[in-house]
Amino acid sequence: QVGEVYLVGAGPGDPELLTFKALRLMQQADVVLYDRLVSDEVLELCRRDADLIYVGKKRDQHAVPQQDINQLLIEHARAGRRVVRLKGGDPFIFGRGGEELEQLKAAGIPFQVVPGITAASACSTYGGIPLTHRNYAQSVKFVTGQLKNRTSDLNFAELVQPNQTIVFYMGLHTLEMLVTGLLEQGKPQDTPIAIVAQGTSPQQRVLTGTLADIVQKQAQAQLPAPAIIIVGEVVALQPQLAWFGESALDAETQRTED
Amino acid sequence: QVGEVYLVGAGPGDPELLTFKALRLMQQADVVLYDRLVSDEVLELCRRDADLIYVGKKRDQHAVPQQDINQLLIEHARAGRRVVRLKGGDPFIFGRGGEELEQLKAAGIPFQVVPGITAASACSTYGGIPLTHRNYAQSVKFVTGQLKNRTSDLNFAELVQPNQTIVFYMGLHTLEMLVTGLLEQGKPQDTPIAIVAQGTSPQQRVLTGTLADIVQKQAQAQLPAPAIIIVGEVVALQPQLAWFGESALDAETQRTED
Numbered sequence A, B: 001q002v003g004e005v006y007l008v009g010a011g012p013g014d015p016e017l018l019t020f021k022a023l024r025l026m027q028q029a030d031v032v033l034y035d036r037l038v039s040d041e042v043l044e045l046c047r048r049d050a051d052l053i054y055v056g057k058k059r060d061q062h063a064v065p066q067q068d069i070n071q072l073l074i075e076h077a078r079a080g081r082r083v084v085r086l087k088g089g090d091p092f093i094f095g096r097g098g099e100e101l102e103q104l105k106a107a108g109i110p111f112q113v114v115p116g117i118t119a120a121s122a123c124s125t126y127g128g129i130p131l132t133h134r135n136y137a138q139s140v141k142f143v144t145g146q147l148k149n150r151t152s153d154l155n156f157a158e159l160v161q162p163n164q165t166i167v168f169y170m171g172l173h174t175l176e177m178l179v180t181g182l183l184e185q186g187k188p189q190d191t192p193i194a195i196v197a198q199g200t201s202p203q204q205r206v207l208t209g210t211l212a213d214i215v216q217k218q219a220q221a222q223l224p225a226p227a228i229i230i231v232g233e234v235v236a237l238q239p240q241l242a243w244f245g246e247s248a249l250d251a252e253t254q255r256t257e258d
Helices: A020-028 A066-078 A097-106 A119-127 A172-184 A214-221 A233-241 A245-257 B020-028 B066-078 B097-106 B119-127 B172-184 B214-221 B233-241 B245-257
Strands: A004-009 A031-034 A051-054 A082-087 A111-114 A139-144 A164-169 A192-197 A205-210 A227-231 B004-009 B031-034 B051-054 B082-087 B111-114 B139-144 B164-169 B192-197 B205-210 B227-231
Touching (some): A031 A066, A097 B233, B004 B066, B020 B082, B020 B111, B066 B097, B097 B111, B172 B227, B205 B233, B227 B233
Parallel strands (some): A004 A111
Antiparallel strands (some): B192 B227
């Protein structure tokens, strides 16, 4: 009898931000294939006797090629096992979940999908930056900052429209290109921008600035990946709404000094 | 001693899609202020002796005006209570979370924010529609379909760009205006579009079509709110990737008939 594959979003890393359904399926799984962005704390919640298989990718350096991951999922399911495919964040937002399911479908393997808290939600709530706000942004767009062909991949003319928030995933190493692209298309120099690094973890750090100064600020601060970048007027609310970790302390200090 | 406000995302309705942190804070709260989109099943997980206060809004008909909600949050916290402000989905994505926190901050009330599974994630995973996909969409945009000034609120020229997925929240009652706006700006007639109604619930229904025929299809099908609308090439994957509820059965029937 063929097994089943559960494509599960593991959220941002804090195990308290897992859903109940994610945990239930993790505890049923015989085999768990997991990515680099799945935290150790989350992995520890898998069944003690489950096989944990790391298939994580690093940028420009695939630990396990995608087609081999697909093949592993199919083989384990065909062997009758319950397989959890565990991905950081949400599997359908920059998670390549669709690609993996297409292969499972073609192979006749049944599957279910569990949404997870995507990085944009996690980092904005823990960073104190609403993604939409009646006065500042009536829409929000998630874009990958991982550029294959430098900036030619992105339609910056479309990204500079006002009254929207832009969230770049995986854009820390291309920050300068992203900022240059926005400025060249006429986005104002004083547009607020934030980097939220290691969001929701005790190591979370938030760096805020403007398109004019964020590259220099990050060169000094050296916030590490994983990080998301938030661009738009909503970022100006951050000093007021920060409540978690170091950024809240910074904001408190600023207010005391004012 | 002043209490604290927890602004908590309740996710799409299925209590299994709550996070552990959301449930923990719900079970600590003395008072819970909740919206229309919070399901009964989720509410039942609050403490038995907690005060549950409905502050839900209907479209064009505010059950409790926003400033009264703000005032309630402040009063209960000042009385030393632990208050959960429970919102469907994610509080920072079309949830007005930012507006409420600004008032709490001004009143000196401490707060925390818990992200929730937003409708776009929930409905796309349970509907079988990846929001991003390497071959079809490198970005995804969330837009409100709730138009104050008819279509003039939306920049349709920007929404018709290729290679992106658009998700309209609260757009079911403006479907025809949204479709007309996209077509007038040159979005192709055969662009795939889906309505996911009551996503993740046993009553979930998915209606797929194209910009040319979706208005007529919905006039016949009469899918009810709450619903989200997904526009883009990724919708073409739905018959293949549907796995939950009626839409999976439909897809199965179609394949059998083919």
